[in-house]
Amino acid sequence: MDCIFDQVLFIEDGKEKDLLDPALYPFLYNNHGEGRQLQQALGTRTDIAPIDPALHAGVSYADIGRRTRTVTPDEGAPYQIEQFDFHAHEVHYEPLWATEDSARAFGATLLRDGHYVEFPFSGLVMADYTYGIWAGHQSPYLGHGRGRELLPINPTDFEYHNFPHVFFSRDPHVPLVISVARWRPYANEIALADLWVAPGDALLLPPKRMPPAPAPGQDPRSIVLDLHGNRNSAHACRYIDGKQQIRTTTILGNPATMSAPDTRPHYHEETAPTVHGRLLLK
Numbered sequence: 001m002d003c004i005f006d007q008v009l010f011i012e013d014g015k016e017k018d019l020l021d022p023a024l025y026p027f028l029y030n031n032h033g034e035g036r037q038l039q040q041a042l043g044t045r046t047d048i049a050p051i052d053p054a055l056h057a058g059v060s061y062a063d064i065g066r067r068t069r070t071v072t073p074d075e076g077a078p079y080q081i082e083q084f085d086f087h088a089h090e091v092h093y094e095p096l097w098a099t100e101d102s103a104r105a106f107g108a109t110l111l112r113d114g115h116y117v118e119f120p121f122s123g124l125v126m127a128d129y130t131y132g133i134w135a136g137h138q139s140p141y142l143g144h145g146r147g148r149e150l151l152p153i154n155p156t157d158f159e160y161h162n163f164p165h166v167f168f169s170r171d172p173h174v175p176l177v178i179s180v181a182r183w184r185p186y187a188n189e190i191a192l193a194d195l196w197v198a199p200g201d202a203l204l205l206p207p208k209r210m211p212p213a214p215a216p217g218q219d220p221r222s223i224v225l226d227l228h229g230n231r232n233s234a235h236a237c238r239y240i241d242g243k244q245q246i247r248t249t250t251i252l253g254n255p256a257t258m259s260a261p262d263t264r265p266h267y268h269e270e271t272a273p274t275v276h277g278r279l280l281l282k
Contacts, residue, residue, distance in 0.1 A: 008132065008134050008150060009130065009132030009134070009135075009244070009245055010132055010134060010135045010137075010138045010148070011129060011130070011131055011132070011135050011138075011231075012129065012130040012132075013128075013129060014127065014128030014129060014130065015127070015128050016125050016126070016127040016128070017125060017126055018124075018125055018254065019037060019121075019122075019124045019125060019126060019251065020037045021122070022037075022119060022120045022121060022122055024039065025037035025038060025039055026039075026118055026119065026120060027039070027040070027041050027042070027116045027117070027118060027119060028111075028116060028117050028118075028119035028166070028251075029042050029043060029115075029116040030043075030111045030112065030113055030115055030116070030200075030201070031113075031114075032113045032114075032200040033113070033168045033169050033170040033171075033199065033200045033201070033202065033249070034168065034170070034249070035126060035166065035168055035202065035249060035251060037119070038116065041116055042116055043114045044112075044114060044115045044116070045115070045116060045117075046109065046110075046111055046112070046115040046116065046117045047109075047117070047118075048109050048204065048206050049103070049104045049107075049108070049109045051107055051224065052104065053221070053222045053224045055104060055105040055182075056105065056182070056191060057094070057096065057102060057105035057106070057182075057191065058093070058094045058096070058105070058106075058180075058181075058182065058191035058193035059092045059093060059094045059192050059193070060189065060190070060191045060192075061086040061087070061088060061091075061189070061190050061191075061192070062189050063087065063188055063189075064084060064085060064086050064087065064189065064190055065084070065085035065188075066082050066084050066085065066268075067082075067083050068080050068081070068082060068083070069081060069083050071141045071143060072143050072144050073140070073143075073144065073147065074144055074145065074147045079267075081141055081266075081267040081268060081269055082266070082267070082268040082269075083270070083271075084156065084190075084268055084269065084270035085270065086156075086190070086272065089272065090272060090273050090274070090275050091156055091192065091270060091272050091273070091274045091275070092192070092274070092275045092277075093179060093192045093193055093194045093274060093275065093276050094192070094193045094194070094277065095193070095194045095196060095276065095277040095278060095279045096193050096194065096195055096196065096279075097195075097196050097198070097279060098175075098178075098195040098196060098198065098201060098203055102193070102195060103195060103203060105193075106180035106181065106182050106193065106195070106226050107182070107205070107206070107226030108180065108195070108203050108204060108205050108206075108226070108228070109204040109206070110197075110201060110202075110204075111202040111203070111204050112200075112201050112202075113200035113201055117204065119164070121163065121164050121207075123163065123253060123254055123257035124163065124164070124251055124252065124253060124254060124257065125251070125252060125253070125254045126249060126250070126251050127249070127250055127252065128247065128248070129247070129248055129249075129250060130245050130246070130247050130248075131230070131231075131234040131245060131246055131248065132234055132244055132245045133234045133235070133237050133238055133244055133245065134150065135231045135232070135233065135234060136154040136155075136157070136232045136235075136274075137150055137151045137154050138150065138151065138231075139151060139155055139157065139269065140157075141157075141267070141269050153272075153273035153274070154231075154232070154273065154274045154276070155269060155270060155271045155272070155273070155274065156179075156192075156229075156268075156269060156270035156271075156272070156274055157179075157229045157231050157267075157268075157269055158179070158181055158227035158228065158229045158267070158268040158269075159227065159228065159229060159265045159266060159267050159268065160208040160209075160210075160226070160227050160228070160265070160266055161207070161208065161253065161263060161264060161265040161266065162207045162208065162262055162263045163207050163252070163253045163257050163263050164204060164205060164206050164207055164251065165205040165228065165250065165252055166202055166203070166204045166205070166250065166251035167197065167202060167203045167205075167230060167233075167250055168202045168248060168250070169197040169198060169199050169200060169201050169202060169203075169248065170199075170246075170247050170248050170249055171246045171247060171248075172199055173199060173240075173281075174199065174234075174236050174243060174246055174281070175198055175199065175236045175279075176196075176197040176203075176233055176236075176246065176248055177194050177195070177196055177197070177232050177233055177234070177235040177236055177276075178194070178195045178197060178203055178229070178230055178232075178233070179192070179193075179194050179195075179228065179229045179230070179231070179232050179276075180192075180193055180194075180195055180226065180227065180228050180229075181193075181226065181227040181228070182224055182226055182227075183224065183225045183226070183227055184220065184223065184224055184225075185211075185223065185225055186214055186220035186223050187220040187221045187223075194232060194235065194276055194277070205226070205228050207263075208225060208226060210225060210266070211223050211224075211225060227268060230248075230250070232276060233246055233248055235276055236278070236279075236281065238278075239278055240281075253265075
């Protein structure tokens with residue numbers, strides 16, 4: 001007799017809408033996990049945190065390797081990704097509650113419930129998503145015909161891009177988990193963590209570019225590029241019996257922003273199995 005398991009959800013797209021003109025609606029307000037654009041400031045002000053290369057958190061890997069390879073997707077044109085090699089049989093992520101300090105250690109800003117931030121960015125949309133606990137066990141980089149393959153491992157999947165990304169933690173009880181990295185590309189070092197975003201809070205990733213090579217005499221460790229990935233959004237659901245998925249809202253680039261050479265995402269993968277720890281739920 002055949003044994004058929006329940007359907008496995010990776011990621012389900014929901015409704016999407018263009019953001020309003022930031023010249024007319026310059027403020028982004030977090031209303032308990034709901035992003036609102038406002039003409040007038042409301043609540044407590046938060047400023048986008050400046051990058052501080054001296055900050056360090058997470059699990060570190062040194063002498064890492066990387067190479068460029070081409071991916072041929074099921075749809076669209078081939079594209080290139082960076083293939084990392086951390087020289088590890090298992091890649092470990094440190095679980096951290098998303099606080100102002102832990103977020104800043106990875107170039108991010110925590111936007112708490114009831115806080116607002118000046119948000120002068122255009123070319124963006126706000127979209128709803130549902131992430132299942134197996135979303136990290138799918139890779140978009142396997143090539144033609146393998147885009148919906150359920151993998152026995154959860155590989156590392158990161159990106160950066162020259163537009164802001166905002167992740168809202170909408171579930172009333174379960175944190176949203178965003179994987180982050182502080183990469184020091186000219187020192188071949190990387191630090192990894194999972195930021196557990198409490199219900200009602202949001203994590204803002206400002207625009208990122210690959211920084212230039214260090215000047216003569218400059219410490220290569222002083223140059224950082226912060227990466228992020230959200231395939232493990234539903235990781236905290238694993239510790240709640242019967243909880244298989246989490247709903248979230250994301251601000252990201254519209255199709256033109258996602259495809260333009262100056263703003264498009266740059267993707268990075270490391271294929272070793274990952275280990276993601278847990279935190280005690282508040």
